[in-house]
Amino acid sequence: MSDLKTAALEYHAHPRPGKLSVELTKATATARDLSLAYSPGVAEPVREIARDPELAYKYTGKGNLVAVISDGTAILGLGNLGPLASKPVMEGKGVLFKRFAGIDVFDIEVDSESPQAFIDTVKRISITFGGINLEDIKAPECFEIEKALIEQCDIPVFHDDQHGTAIVTAAGMINALEIAGKTLADAKIVCLGAGAAAISCMKLLVSMGAKLENIFMVDSKGVVQSERTDLNQYKAMFAHATEKRTLADALDGADVFVGLSGPNLLSAEGLKSMAANPIVFACSNPDPEISPELAHATRSDVIMATGRSDYPNQVNNVLGFPFIFRGALDVRAKRINEEMKVAAANALRELAKLPVPQEVCDAYGGIKLEFGREYIIPKPMDKRLITLISDAVAKAAIETGVATLPYPKHYPLQSVDDVFNG
Ligand SMILES: NC(=O)C1=CN([C@@H]2O[C@H](COP(=O)(O)OP(=O)(O)OC[C@H]3O[C@@H](n4cnc5c(N)ncnc54)[C@H](OP(=O)(O)O)[C@@H]3O)[C@@H](O)[C@H]2O)C=CC1
Numbered sequence: 029m030s031d032l033k034t035a036a037l038e039y040h041a042h043p044r045p046g047k048l049s050v051e052l053t054k055a056t057a058t059a060r061d062l063s064l065a066y067s068p069g070v071a072e073p074v075r076e077i078a079r080d081p082e083l084a085y086k087y088t089g090k091g092n093l094v095a096v097i098s099d100g101t102a103i104l105g106l107g108n109l110g111p112l113a114s115k116p117v118m119e120g121k122g123v124l125f126k127r128f129a130g131i132d133v134f135d136i137e138v139d140s141e142s143p144q145a146f147i148d149t150v151k152r153i154s155i156t157f158g159g160i161n162l163e164d165i166k167a168p169e170c171f172e173i174e175k176a177l178i179e180q181c182d183i184p185v186f187h188d189d190q191h192g193t194a195i196v197t198a199a200g201m202i203n204a205l206e207i208a209g210k211t212l213a214d215a216k217i218v219c220l221g222a223g224a225a226a227i228s229c230m231k232l233l234v235s236m237g238a239k240l241e242n243i244f245m246v247d248s249k250g251v252v253q254s255e256r257t258d259l260n261q262y263k264a265m266f267a268h269a270t271e272k273r274t275l276a277d278a279l280d281g282a283d284v285f286v287g288l289s290g291p292n293l294l295s296a297e298g299l300k301s302m303a304a305n306p307i308v309f310a311c312s313n314p315d316p317e318i319s320p321e322l323a324h325a326t327r328s329d330v331i332m333a334t335g336r337s338d339y340p341n342q343v344n345n346v347l348g349f350p351f352i353f354r355g356a357l358d359v360r361a362k363r364i365n366e367e368m369k370v371a372a373a374n375a376l377r378e379l380a381k382l383p384v385p386q387e388v389c390d391a392y393g394g395i396k397l398e399f400g401r402e403y404i405i406p407k408p409m410d411k412r413l414i415t416l417i418s419d420a421v422a423k424a425a426i427e428t429g430v431a432t433l434p435y436p437k438h439y440p441l442q443s444v445d446d447v448f449n450g
């Protein structure tokens with residue numbers, strides 16, 4: 029077994045299975061405490077919530093509780109391995125929500141026979157939560173599922189693989205282009221993958237200035253182009269009349285490669301054919317479309333990012349979802365709208381340009397981190413993420429009328445420890 033495999037299995041198995049547990053937030057030492065926590069005292073908040081459902085936010089953990097829900101149909105880049113196999117990833121998202129934004133998570137793996145069954149299940153349990161983070165649900169079903177749940181639930185519903193990924197990709201991309209001396213408006217972009225993450229990433233890039241005609245999407249059958257008769261409506265939005273048919277055709281002279289597909293799909297030859305200062309976001313997890321080692325050996329001018337924690341430039345939705353939900357929950361937003369997503373992307377992008385505190389450098393082995401080719405996007409351990417992204421999201425929610433609470437008195441948060449100081 030590889031060292032990483034052994035260590036990862038050991039980490040998950042010991043000293044107790046899994047990565048999360050439920051903790052108590054109130055005293056439970058005496059009979060009096062129990063008479064408040066449970067019968068008879070618990071009847072009082074029950075009566076209050078029955079009278080006014082909004083009081084669930086006052087008397088229960090609802091307002092700080094997010095459901096991370098999957099059907100296991102697109103677990104990272106590992107594919108459709110079923111709901112139970114997705115549980116380590118969903119627990120992992122729970123770890124990240126808690127560690128970076130103080131948000132409690134129940135992970136829920138749904139064994140559903142159809143998108144409608146999944147929608148019905150999630151809708152029925154949605155009242156338990158302050159928000160719903162959908163995860164690792166494959167395209168195109170994920171689009172229909174998210175749309176239905178947004179319509180049917182009055183709490184934020186957010187498919188992380190779509191929007192979390194898009195926000196972080198857009199932030200990193202605009203910075204990488206700036207370093208390469210290029211612009212989003214002119215960049216020729218190849219997106220390998222045409223699923224949940226890819227469609228949403230390309231849509232956000234277009235809304236932030238990329239030209240639809242400059243984007244070539246490639247799926248498992250080749251270039252998404254207008255002569256194809258097998259395209260779903262989401263892919264069809266990106267279909268051009270073009271002679272290009274293969275990934276190699278699309279890559280020739282391209283400025284940007286975004287990989288949201290699977291492992292080892294970008295070859296050295298493909299990378300060689302790209303324009304000067306090529307930007308490669310090989311974001312498939314756990315194994316990228318091209319390894320950074322091969323990319324750097326192939327091109328000295330490549331600006332390289334992956335979805336992984338163990339290389340520079342981690343373009344991963346961990347930089348988005350904890351802080352976006354934090355901001356949304358704290359103003360009790362009814363949804364996470366486009367303005368909130370763009371605000372998050374801009375906050376993230378701008379943070380990368382600020383001097384990096386020593387403690388962040390220390391968490392990454394003491395290396396000097398400075399805006400440039402090896403640091404296009406902040407590191408997950410940077411405490412300023414919660415300060416800036418949650419603040420930007422909360423403000424955008426208020427400005428666009430989806431917040432139901434005013435700007436929080438304890439904002440901007442200085443760290444995750446400030447979450448309950450409000
Ligand atoms: N770094 C990050 O933050 C994130 C990374 N990802 C990564 O993105 C990838 C896709 O995830 P997601 O969008 O949720 O999954 P989906 O199942 O929704 O989409 C997968 C897409 O990959 C395409 N694909 C698969 N194999 C190939 C191939 N050989 N050549 C070209 N395209 C291929 C599929 O093509 P077809 O449509 O023809 O089936 C499909 O369009 C995963 O590797 C995942 O780890 C996802 C979210 C966040």
Ligand SMILES: CC(=O)C(=O)O
Binds near residue numbers: 104164313345346
């Ligand atoms: C990071 C993530 O959400 C994924 O790879 O699916």
Ligand SMILES: [Mg+2]
Binds near residue numbers: 104163164
């Ligand atoms: Mg995911």
